[in-house]
Amino acid sequence: MFRCRECGATSQKWQGKCPACGEWSTLDEETSLSKSKKQAIGKTQEVFQILEARESITKVQLRSNELNTVLGDGLTPGSLILLSGEPGIGKSTLALQIADWYSGKENTAVYVSAEENIHQISDRAHRLGIANEHIRIFTAHTLEDILETLEKDNSGLIVIDSISMISSLDVSSQSGSITQIRYVTEVFMEFSKRTGRSIILIGHVTKEGTISGPKILEHLVDTVLFLEGSKYEDYRILRALKNRFGPTDEIGLFRMAEKGLIDIANPGLEFIDKENEYLSGSALGITLEGNRPIVIEIEALSTYTKFGYPKRSARGIQNGKVDLLIAVLSKWSDTKLESYDVYVNVARGLSISEPGIDLATVAAIISSKK
Structure with missing residues (x-):
């Protein structure tokens, strides 16, 4: 039996390429440990009650x-x-x-x-x-x-x-x-x-x-x-x-x-770029990393394009979320982005998935178009 060290898939014969994950030279022969033919006999173990808190x-x-x-x-x-x-x-x-x-x-x-x-x-x-x-x-x-x-x-x-x-x-x-x-x-x-x-x-x-x-x-x-x-x-x-x-x-x-x-006991403004304080296209938001609130900065840039399909690009936020927020803006606000390329970035290379930053993302996009 051969097993892939990357994905764990098994194969009856050795192959240069793993049939499951496609990685090369990852199949290793798996040899089971030798076991005694004699029937093993167990030993009775001592059973305890749950210990008191002071004994933990x-x-x-x-x-x-x-x-x-x-x-x-x-x-x-x-x-x-x-x-x-x-x-x-x-x-x-x-x-x-x-x-x-x-x-x-x-x-x-x-x-x-x-x-x-x-x-x-x-x-x-x-x-x-x-x-x-x-x-x-x-x-x-x-x-x-x-x-x-x-x-x-x-x-x-x-x-x-x-x-x-x-x-x-x-x-x-x-x-x-x-x-x-x-x-x-x-x-x-x-x-x-x-x-x-x-x-x-x-x-x-x-x-x-x-x-x-x-x-x-x-x-x-x-x-x-x-x-x-x-x-x-x-x-x-x-x-x-x-x-x-x-x-x-x-x-x-x-x-x-x-x-x-x-x-970093108190992150405070650790993830904020202070140079962007008065620039358009920047908005602050609060996100939860674990159970700790952190102030983060969302940066956005919008540029006019003559092409029929404007580009949407995001780093640190899912592209699908940015597309959805732009669609909501175009439908329910005066900010029309059908002819604008939009780029969104979370400062300091953070990757955020929670919905709590949606408002800050929208604010940064609107600010970048002004």
């Missing part, structure tokens, strides 16, 4: 209020967290900073890298201004080597960079395959729950922007964090797509600076 888990407060908010008021011991995002967005930077925010006199962290050597990790730490003696680092590619090392280490937080580069000797397929990613994640989940130590797995994304690996990967972990933003802007938004220990409508706002990610 005490979360660890990190030195980042934004991250604490996203995680649900702190890091839960024994949790398995998947951190993903676009290439170059700052996943490894954030992971190293999380280790720094966690580590102190009472807590230690270990950073395991399968993509960089210790010199490269140390250089990044120096660039970020991290000089924390409570952070340990080592490099390894084999799951068994990592587990053997972690069993002898007592760090409360473990960062794995990245899950796609780790492989197990018990699985014959190559690292990054669906079989390897699933098996490695299951082993880390068992290790995390057994030892009560938190693990952060750094994951990659596909070209469609979805988390790489099998969909079950997101079901196995306790929390799925997604770091997003524009490479040409200095802000980053951390979202919790799944969280067993807190809400999923919270976001963390960070600014990417020379020393890494810095909390």
Whole structure:
């Protein structure tokens, strides 16, 4: 049996091109783990009542209020967290900073890298201004080597960079395959729950922007964090797509600076271009990112065209929404745009989908035609 590492489709024979998603050279042979022919016998487990509130888990407060908010008021011991995002967005930077925010006199962290050597990790730490003696680092590619090392280490937080580069000797397929990613994640989940130590797995994304690996990967972990933003802007938004220990409508706002990610406690006018304050074609609106209100700026430009089909272009807003708003304007107002090209943009590269910005978009379009 062969399975595609991109979409998870199966095929009875190897093919150069996946018949489901069309990707090339992504079919890997899937070998099932050897099982004993003897019938397994289970052991009776102790059954408990629901613990009192004072006996429940005490979360660890990190030195980042934004991250604490996203995680649900702190890091839960024994949790398995998947951190993903676009290439170059700052996943490894954030992971190293999380280790720094966690580590102190009472807590230690270990950073395991399968993509960089210790010199490269140390250089990044120096660039970020991290000089924390409570952070340990080592490099390894084999799951068994990592587990053997972690069993002898007592760090409360473990960062794995990245899950796609780790492989197990018990699985014959190559690292990054669906079989390897699933098996490695299951082993880390068992290790995390057994030892009560938190693990952060750094994951990659596909070209469609979805988390790489099998969909079950997101079901196995306790929390799925997604770091997003524009490479040409200095802000980053951390979202919790799944969280067993807190809400999923919270976001963390960070600014990417020379020393890494810095909390934006009060965004205020963070996403406003102050130079456009008195220009036509600009309007302010309030949107909700998670449950946090943010003031954003909508920019619009309308130009007369002699062609029969005027152009409508939007960035940060769905094109269909802009077409609908222009149709409403043309029908129910004095602003006629049948002979005008209209361009709409959300400042600072934000992408907004909620209807709360419709009025600001209409105001910007009307202003641009005056």
